Amino acid sequence: MQHKEHDKDFHHALRVYDDICYGCTHCMTACPTQAIRVRNGKASILVNRCVDCGECYKACPVSAIGVEQDDLQTIFNYPVRVLLIPSVLVGQISHKVPVENIYRALGEIGFTHVYHVENTVDMVIEAYEEYARTTEVRPMISSFCPAIVRLIQVRFPSLIENIVKVNPPIDMSAMYYLQKLKSEGIAEEGIGMFYATPCAAKIAAIKSPVGETRSAITGVINMNFLYNKIQMILQKQNNEGKLPITDNLLSSRGILWSLTRGESAHWKKRALAIDGINNVTEILESVENDKLGIADFLELRACDESCAGGILMTGNRFLTVERLRKLAADHAATGMDDKRKLAEGFINLKEHSFLGNIEPRNMEKLDENLGEAMKKMEKKSEMMRFLPGCDCAACGAPDCQALAGDTVKGEGSLTDCIFLQQKLMDENRMNLEESIEITEKIWGSHRFNKKKKNKGEQDED
Amino acid sequence: MKHKIAGGDFANAGNVASAVKKVLRQLNIDHQISKRVVISLYEAEVNVVAHAYSGVASIQIDEEKIDITITDSGPGIADIEKAMQEGFSTASPHVREMGFGAGMGLSNMKKNSDLMEISSIPDKGTVVRLVNYIKRNAA
Numbered sequence: 001m002q003h004k005e006h007d008k009d010f011h012h013a014l015r016v017y018d019d020i021c022y023g024c025t026h027c028m029t030a031c032p033t034q035a036i037r038v039r040n041g042k043a044s045i046l047v048n049r050c051v052d053c054g055e056c057y058k059a060c061p062v063s064a065i066g067v068e069q070d071d072l073q074t075i076f077n078y079p080v081r082v083l084l085i086p087s088v089l090v091g092q093i094s095h096k097v098p099v100e101n102i103y104r105a106l107g108e109i110g111f112t113h114v115y116h117v118e119n120t121v122d123m124v125i126e127a128y129e130e131y132a133r134t135t136e137v138r139p140m141i142s143s144f145c146p147a148i149v150r151l152i153q154v155r156f157p158s159l160i161e162n163i164v165k166v167n168p169p170i171d172m173s174a175m176y177y178l179q180k181l182k183s184e185g186i187a188e189e190g191i192g193m194f195y196a197t198p199c200a201a202k203i204a205a206i207k208s209p210v211g212e213t214r215s216a217i218t219g220v221i222n223m224n225f226l227y228n229k230i231q232m233i234l235q236k237q238n239n240e241g242k243l244p245i246t247d248n249l250l251s252s253r254g255i256l257w258s259l260t261r262g263e264s265a266h267w268k269k270r271a272l273a274i275d276g277i278n279n280v281t282e283i284l285e286s287v288e289n290d291k292l293g294i295a296d297f298l299e300l301r302a303c304d305e306s307c308a309g310g311i312l313m314t315g316n317r318f319l320t321v322e323r324l325r326k327l328a329a330d331h332a333a334t335g336m337d338d339k340r341k342l343a344e345g346f347i348n349l350k351e352h353s354f355l356g357n358i359e360p361r362n363m364e365k366l367d368e369n370l371g372e373a374m375k376k377m378e379k380k381s382e383m384m385r386f387l388p389g390c391d392c393a394a395c396g397a398p399d400c401q402a403l404a405g406d407t408v409k410g411e412g413s414l415t416d417c418i419f420l421q422q423k424l425m426d427e428n429r430m431n432l433e434e435s436i437e438i439t440e441k442i443w444g445s446h447r448f449n450k451k452k453k454n455k456g457e458q459d460e461d
Numbered sequence: 462m463k464h465k466i467a468g469g470d471f472a473n474a475g476n477v478a479s480a481v482k483k484v485l486r487q488l489n490i491d492h493q494i495s496k497r498v499v500i501s502l503y504e505a506e507v508n509v510v511a512h513a514y515s516g517v518a519s520i521q522i523d524e525e526k527i528d529i530t531i532t533d534s535g536p537g538i539a540d541i542e543k544a545m546q547e548g549f550s551t552a553s554p555h556v557r558e559m560g561f562g563a564g565m566g567l568s569n570m571k572k573n574s575d576l577m578e579i580s581s582i583p584d585k586g587t588v589v590r591l592v593n594y595i596k597r598n599a600a
Binding site: 285286289290360362365367368371373374377405 | 475478479482483484486487488489490492493495496499500503504522523524569595
């Protein structure tokens with residue numbers, strides 16, 4: 001096999017904190033791509049299956065899963081510190097707070113320029129329309145949500161050709177503002193382009209872009225971290241911080257873009273908007289059977305209520321949506337909601353609006369070689385006759401099928417199954433010590449001892 | 462592999478195609494090929510559900526090809542040549558209401574398989590064979 005660039009592992013923004021993880025099954029059974037196994041009493045993420053959707057982060061009862069971010073101090077390495085904010089950042093803060101005060105708070109945190117990610121949405125809509133004319137493949141699938149793009153790569157490789165190869169607004173805006181600031185005479189080395197992210201998938205996509213060589217974004221700051229800082233500053237009575245440089249390019253279309261139906265609303269033909277990764281998986285299964293031939297465009301988002309429900313969002317997602325819808329309606333009512341004019345002279349941005357190739361990364365293959373894969377497949381179905389089929393996850397894999405799959409790939413063992421252990425003990429082919437040893441390998445040493453600290457225990461802190 | 466298909470059971474139409482899809486993914490069959498297999502099999506499955514009383518799909522995979530035969534007992538097809546034409550359908554209005562019966566089934570099957578054989582005895586049933594070859598990538 002020829003080794004190609006894209007064979008490198010995905011970059012992931014999700015991390016398991018081994019010191020906090022106490023080894024349970026919540027994340028493992030919540031993961032929509034079965035990317036988690038428990039080993040030595042800790043959850044571990046399989047890099048080639050994980051799509052950074054963040055379901056594990058939501059499921060963890062003790063916050064043992066975290067999201068990496070760049071240190072806020074790194075922004076001060078740059079004299080010009082740009083923050084690109086998605087509209088949901090504004091949406092999660094009370095409507096009683098004037099937007100200008102949020103900008104001032106971001107200025108006080110240290111940013112010199114604050115722009116909305118969605119300022120280039122009109123250009124993205126144009127690029128969509130242009131792209132739609134170049135392909136017959138339907139339904140077209142939005143490239144907006146990076147967790148969905150990765151889900152398609154690992155689970156639905158046959159639908160890669162359906163993905164609209166247009167950069168999402170974050171990349172377009174980063175490129176646009178970089179060009180604009182450079183044209184104002186600022187040296188590129190002096191510009192730090194930061195993004196306030198509502199989710200882990202966007203971080204992963206920026207750190208290892210799927211279809212594009214390099215991102216114009218310097219670093220990523222997590223929204224929950226910024227939210228706390230903003231709230232602290234807003235609490236102060238005199239919010240007289242310096243207003244960072246900004247512009248007024250945001251349209252009502254931009255305000256709504258990252259919400260459910262934000263994209264599909266602009267589609268003239270039949271379009272569906274689906275949020276929630278399990279709903280999306282269901283619809284993609286149908287598309288693979290060619291059942292949705294009539295839909296022209298699919299807007300698919302991993303999170304419930306799209307970006308308003310991002311794992312790094314603090315505000316209630318339903319209130320965020322309601323506030324943004326109101327904001328967009330007010331905006332449209334001003335009569336100033338015509339097509340936003342980006343500064344002249346940046347027409348070549350259009351050349352960068354199209355994504356490069358997105359590679360399939362089939363995660364379910366048992367072997368590269370077909371003959372070997374067929375043998376493993378046969379072994380696997382033989383194994384399924386012995387496994388209990390109750391999907392208890394006590395083996396450290398999410399279900400019986402996953403254990404059988406891991407076993408034929410040499411990444412697990414049938415004896416990890418507690419039902420089979422009982423049977424082997426009954427037949428005098430395994431003793432109790434061996435069984436305990438296997439269980440401790442999966443669930444951690446001293447797992448059978450009384451705990452000092454455990455979830456649900458009285459002194460829990 | 463053998464899968465039963467129940468006539469009239471629209472809720473479960475597509476189950477065989479989904480099961481086969483899962484197998485093909487695990488075997489790392491090129492996704493362009495597996496897409497064709499799944500689409501043609503799905504169409505065949507819907508035909509059994511929409512027109513026949515019951516059917517069986519038998520799937521054989523070896524290193525050269527994916528060979529699927531769908532045998533049903535049902536009304537059969539009186540004029541196969543006519544049935545192969547795009548847009549021709551004998552589906553009932555009830556079936557059409559559910560979004561099936563556009564008359565594209567057989568032509569879609571042909572389009573999405575390397576080899577398609579069809580034979581039918583009116584009032585007895587129909588046998589459809591769909592073969593897709595696995596192009597071996599240079600190792």
